[in-house]
Amino acid sequence: MSRYESSTFRSRQLFEEAKKYLPGGISYSIRYFEPYPFYVFKAHGQRLIDVDGNEYTDYWIGHGAKIMGHNYPPVMETIRRQIEIGIHVGLPHEWEIRLAEQISKMVPSIEKVRFTNSGTEANMYAVRLARAYTGRVTIVKFEGNWHGGYDALHVAVTPPYDKV
Numbered sequence: 001m002s003r004y005e006s007s008t009f010r011s012r013q014l015f016e017e018a019k020k021y022l023p024g025g026i027s028y029s030i031r032y033f034e035p036y037p038f039y040v041f042k043a044h045g046q047r048l049i050d051v052d053g054n055e056y057t058d059y060w061i062g063h064g065a066k067i068m069g070h071n072y073p074p075v076m077e078t079i080r081r082q083i084e085i086g087i088h089v090g091l092p093h094e095w096e097i098r099l100a101e102q103i104s105k106m107v108p109s110i111e112k113v114r115f116t117n118s119g120t121e122a123n124m125y126a127v128r129l130a131r132a133y134t135g136r137v138t139i140v141k142f143e144g145n146w147h148g149g150y151d152a153l154h155v156a157v158t159p160p161y162d163k164v
Helices: 003-007 009-018 073-085 095-106 119-134
Strands: 040-044 047-050 055-057
Touching: 003 073
Parallel strands: none
Antiparallel strands: 040 047, 047 055
16 A cells, blocks of 8 residues: 555545545546545645645645635635625626726736636637637647646646647
8 A cells, every 4th residue: 555545544535435426536637636636624825634634735726826825814804804795796896897907007918807707717718819819720738737627728638648
């Protein structure tokens, strides 16, 4: 038994249970690691603790979305305040204007901002825009990187890349 397997007994149990309800035992293929993924119990800063008590440095950091780390106090306080006001109302809000304005100031070449609900959606729109603008179909992307679940970019995501 490998060191990983001997120290992740509960993760293995959860994976076996997950296979009963989730295709392949996971919600998304990128989250599968041989022989099974570890299951996170808690996250703080750059650290993850799995259900077996093992601690990891988190380089994945929520698909890159949590650049300040997990549970960063100023972010957590802002979230708490916003929850009291209301979340995910699905309608325009003044803050989207302020954020678009701030992004435009920070990156002067940006003329307009389109907010999306995920990296997958953002990349889908970027591909659509690039194809419409250039009239070309081929897209170049970084091999081995994750660009969301969009079919046009869902190649050469995990090794071996030469088998794609």
